[in-house]
Amino acid sequence: MITETVGIIGGTGWLGGAIAKAVLAKGLVPAGNLIISNRSGNHPLAQQGACLVTDNQDLVDRSDVVILAVRPEHFASLGIDATGKTVISLMAGITAQAIAAQTSASAVVRAMPNAAVEIEQSFTPWYGFGAIAPTTKSLVQQVFECVGTAAEVEKEDFIDYLSALSGTGPAFPALLMTALANQAMQAGIPGDIAQLAAKSVVVNSSQLLASRDAQQMIDALVAYRGVTAAALQVMSLGDFEGQVGRALQAGAAVARKGLEA
Template identity: 80%
Template sequence: MVNKTLGIIGGTGWLGGAIARAVLAKGLVPTANLILSNRSGSHPLAEQGARLVTDNHALVDRSDVVIIAVRPEHFASLNINATGKTVISLMAGISAQTIVAQTSASAVVRAMPNAAVEIGQSFTPWYCFAEVAATTKRFVQSLFECVGTAAEVQQEDFIDYLSALSGTGPAFPALLMTALANQAMAAGIPADIAQLAAKSVVVNSSQLLVGHDAQQMIDALVAYRGVTAAALQVMIHGQFEEQIGEALQEGAAAARRGLQA
């Protein structure tokens, strides 16, 4: 347990709320040291001990570390003064320099969790702008380990790229699962069977990757020259990886355009 006061602006939204629940469950900070902003001043998280405020300024004043968990387009209207505070931004496309300029924060961390925070399985890359104390870095790592795994990156641009990779959460697996099911149905497989088969591949069978190297698994299956190999070869020769690369670059470009907006 860390004796810091943590404030979450947007702390009862889907992302801020998921982090708040995890922080309480893991006992990262004393219960009374968690402050959430909420327009109504009421929320079930208050029943678990979190303090609710309706004023973001009051939250910042009472907090050592402030998480901003709002949509990027709402940032400009926050108008908070975080002098002497550490600000952790969960917003895509808002640069650390912009956050410093608008909030006067003494330290800024940009981080990009994904929707898997809800089940404690997010991967969260984070980046420290300028000098950030080692104790603060340890706190940030512990904070995001409450909702999964985390790693510090050394370039802010990496956060923008990873916004299009890990930040997408279940989007890519959902697209693959939908494509597999649709193609099976197009081949005449009943919809319920097609969906079960696709879900088994994407959700269940992929758990094998927890204990296996992905490239080694692909190489072994291709070398076996069976049904799976035939299917994989079509995807490989169809430039599947190149298409993924183009998708990630386009997503990263969208994040960078946000930085410049």
């Protein structure tokens, strides 16, 4: 349990709300030490012990650490003074320096969770800017471990790249699952069977990777020289990895543009 007071601006949205629910459910934050802003001042999270306020500056004034769980385009009009505070930003594309300049925060953490926070399976990379005490770093790590796993990265640019990798959440698996199902249907497989088969590959079979090395699994399947090996060879010849790399670079480029996008 942490003793600092944590405020979440956007704490009733899907991302901020998921984090708020998790830290309360796991007892990371004592009742009354979690403050969330909400225009109406009324939300079910209050029944779980969160303190609701209607004014963002009031939240900042009452918090030791402030989490910004708002859309990037709303940041410019946020208008908060976080002098002496640590601000944790969940916004893509807005640099730590820009956040510090606008909020006067003494330290800024940029973090990039994904949609899997809803099932407490997100991977959240985070980067610290400014003088961040070890206790605050521990707090950041613990908050994001409530919704999955987390790791500190050494360079801020890594956050922009990872926004296009782990930050996309289920997007890439969803694309693969859709492609597999569509191709099966084009081959004449009934739609319901195609969907079940594709879901089994992406959702069920991929769970084997939780305890196995991915490259070793690929090598073993290729060495078997069977059906799977033939399919993998075609994907390799089609520059599958290169396409993934270009996709990630394109996403990272958008993240790096930030407010100019």
